[in-house]
Amino acid sequence: MLGMKEITRISILSRRPVPMASGHEDKAKVIIHKDFKKYDPSLLEELKDAQGCVWSLGVSQNSVNKTDYYDITHDYTMAAAEAFSTLHPDSPFTFVYVSGEGATQKPGMFTPLFGKVKGETETSLLDFGNKTPNFNVYNVRPGGVDWTKHPEIHDYMPQQAFYKRMLMPGLNALASGIMTPTQPLGKILTQLAMSKGAPLKGTDILAEGRIVPNVAIRRMAGL
DSSP states (O other): OTTOTTOOOEEEEESSOOGGGTTOTTTEEEEEOOOTTOOOHHHHHHTTTOOEEEEOOOOOTTTSOHHHHHIIIIIHHHHHHHHHTTSOTTSOEEEEEEOOTTOOSSOOTTOOHHHHHHHHHHHHHHHHHHHSTTEEEEEEOOOEEEOTTOGGGGGGSOOOOHHHHHHHHHHHHHOGGGEEEHHHHHHHHHHHHHSOOOOOOSTTOBTTTTEEOHHHHHHHTTO
């Protein structure tokens, strides 16, 4: 987003400062926000000109208990959607939810927690979008997120676990189809958020143009 001339302003909701935005104050404003279930009128006033949002807030299911995981993954997302739908209800707003491969609307006995909760979140967003005029939703499902060829972000990333650093070259060599490079992913997420939110087309697109699996991400990125 910082490198795209088409974008005139970025508002970043974060609990803490965002080092990558430092030096870009003319374009990117970090808004320190503590309660992701609450959006007061003064905050929404700051966001009133936003055309769209990439919602990438999340946490690993292994980092919190089940209740907190549901709260962060589903309830935070829906609170944001409901708040942002009021920004300019007479013109389109596009909400891009960063879900993940494994999310499903039809969980089974062995579906992991993240698959169930992300799938439920996708469904809640689609239902909300269907009943809310001018609020358009895309659920985007990255696969194995690959940061290795995106040096612009390396200095701002947390230290990655040793096993991830060791596995990444092999996964890219042997299973590239399940991987999602961050640079093209970021471009696609941004372009979707900048769009008017029309349903996407393609045999690899699901839910009447609203769910973008990793195979579609790779196709759109020319991979």
